Amino acid sequence: MTLEEATKTSGFKNQRHKSIVNVMFTSYQVKSRVSQVLKGYALTPEQFNVLRILKGSAPNPLCVKEIAGRLIERNSNVPRIADRLELKKLVKRSVSTEDRRETLMQITAAGINLLEAASQALESEQNLMVALSEEKAAILNQLLEEMLQE
Amino acid sequence: MTLEEATKTSGFKNQRHKSIVNVMFTSYQVKSRVSQVLKGYALTPEQFNVLRILKGSAPNPLCVKEIAGRLIERNSNVPRIADRLELKKLVKRSVSTEDRRETLMQITAAGINLLEAASQALESEQNLMVALSEEKAAILNQLLEEMLQE
DNA sequence: GAACGATATATGTACATACATGTATATTAA
DNA sequence: TTAATATACATGTATGTACATATATCGTTC
Numbered sequence: 001m002t003l004e005e006a007t008k009t010s011g012f013k014n015q016r017h018k019s020i021v022n023v024m025f026t027s028y029q030v031k032s033r034v035s036q037v038l039k040g041y042a043l044t045p046e047q048f049n050v051l052r053i054l055k056g057s058a059p060n061p062l063c064v065k066e067i068a069g070r071l072i073e074r075n076s077n078v079p080r081i082a083d084r085l086e087l088k089k090l091v092k093r094s095v096s097t098e099d100r101r102e103t104l105m106q107i108t109a110a111g112i113n114l115l116e117a118a119s120q121a122l123e124s125e126q127n128l129m130v131a132l133s134e135e136k137a138a139i140l141n142q143l144l145e146e147m148l149q150e
Numbered sequence: 151m152t153l154e155e156a157t158k159t160s161g162f163k164n165q166r167h168k169s170i171v172n173v174m175f176t177s178y179q180v181k182s183r184v185s186q187v188l189k190g191y192a193l194t195p196e197q198f199n200v201l202r203i204l205k206g207s208a209p210n211p212l213c214v215k216e217i218a219g220r221l222i223e224r225n226s227n228v229p230r231i232a233d234r235l236e237l238k239k240l241v242k243r244s245v246s247t248e249d250r251r252e253t254l255m256q257i258t259a260a261g262i263n264l265l266e267a268a269s270q271a272l273e274s275e276q277n278l279m280v281a282l283s284e285e286k287a288a289i290l291n292q293l294l295e296e297m298l299q300e
Numbered sequence: 301g302a303a304c305g306a307t308a309t310a311t312g313t314a315c316a317t318a319c320a321t322g323t324a325t326a327t328t329a330a
Numbered sequence: 331t332t333a334a335t336a337t338a339c340a341t342g343t344a345t346g347t348a349c350a351t352a353t354a355t356c357g358t359t360c
Contacts, residue, residue: 013273015287016280019294020180025222026294027177030170035318046346064309072175075348079310084345101308101355123163130166131299137165140293144169144176147290149281185348196316214339225318229340234315251325251338307356317346327336 019147033129034122041118042088046073050081051090051115054107061104063096079103090114169297183279184272191268192238196223200231201240201265204257211254213246229253240264 012018031045038048053070054062068078082105085091090111096102107115132140162168181195188198203220204212218228232255235241240261246252257265282290 015284015291016276016282019280019282019287019290020184020276021222022291022294023173023180024177026297027174028222029298030173034170044345065307072171072178073347075346077310077347080346096308099308099356103309126166126170130169130297132166132169132293132297134165136293136296137169140169140290140297141165141172143282143286143290143293144172146286147176147280147282148179194315215337223317227317227340230316249326249338253339302360304359305357307354309352309354311352312350314349315347318344320342322341323339325336325338327334329334330332 023144023147030129033125037121037125038118040121041114043114043118046071046076046081047085047090048115048118050078050085050105051107051111052119054091054105055112055115058107058112061094061106063102063104065102067105085111173294173297180279183275187271187275188268190271191264193264193268196221196226196231197235197240198265198268200228200235200255201257201261202269204241204255205262205265208257208262211244211256213252213254215252217255235261 012021034045038045043051049071050067053067064078064082068074068076071078082091082093082103086093090108092106092108094104094106096104130137162171184195188195193201199221200217203217214228214232218224218226221228232241232243232253236243240258242256242258244254244256246254280287
């Protein structure tokens with residue numbers, strides 16, 4: 001499905017205006033496909049990202065602030081995502097002894113197992129999600145980064 | 151802020167993998183900037199989009215299904231967005247006489263006024279949001295559309 | 301070391317998405 | 331024409347974002 005079909009709109013003021021809508025549309029499509037794959041593991045994209053960040057630092061725990069700082073969506077409410085992950089026993093929480101204000105989070109063995117299975121599923125779907133050559137993907141990345149400069 | 155700074159990640163498996171994260175990151179940044187501008191008009195991006203769609207068909211009303219079909223985010227819950235717009239008297243709802251299952255929505259004069267003011271504000275911020283030439287924006291659009299093909 | 305301001309996290313509320321289910325109306329089939 | 335099915339919308343629940351505020355702890359200053 002193309003952007004125009006999706007929004008039933010053909011009148012963009014200019015290419016830059018179209019880029020704004022296009023980036024949001026493409027992001028939505030990609031995120032939907034990611035969500036579908038993760039649903040098989042009962043994970044939301046946000047929960048998956050928190051697990052991924054925690055695995056990156058395992059076996060060392062990370063504090064909530066550190067996790068929030070690595071998420072794309074900066075206003076994600078890490079304590080509440082953590083609530084759900086803890087209920088599923090995918091992470092453990094503890095109070096830092098160095099700074100008792102900090103809540104440390106650590107991925108559990110069950111969390112690592114689930115994350116690895118989900119990651120593998122996502123990886124094998126990547127070809128379906130991005131129909132671009134490496135060369136074109138590199139150009140796309142360049143343009144996306146340029147887009148946000150001021 | 152670049153993608154790598156934002157996510158504190160430098161290890162993408164390949165350019166296509168990076169494109170996935172990059173599209174979501176750029177979309178989030180753009181949507182945040184749009185939200186900021188719209189906040190001055192007490193509108194969320196979703197409310198703005200519904201108003202924009204209704205203005206496109208004004209003075210003819212549209213049914214809920216039709217509006218939902220034109221939104222990027224397909225699972226948006228139009229009745230609830232409509233609730234909020236109606237509270238602010240920006241839209242009117244009525245039952246269709248042709249098919250009493252349908253709820254017709256129509257933008258009010260107040261809705262048109264607010265939409266036009268907000269649109270103008272967004273337009274004048276567009277240069278801040280998209281730091282691309284028209285030529286590069288056209289290439290970006292081409293690549294984004296190619297990305298989703300199967 | 302007590303008071304003050306800063307910081308880390310938690311929590312409350314409004315809005316939104318994702319999806320299941322309920323309800324009214326329309327359409328189709330028997 | 332009635333019964334079954336489909337459609338359009340509304341509503342309930344779980345999850346998440348955005349943002350304001352509360353609470354505990356830390357660091358600093360007097």
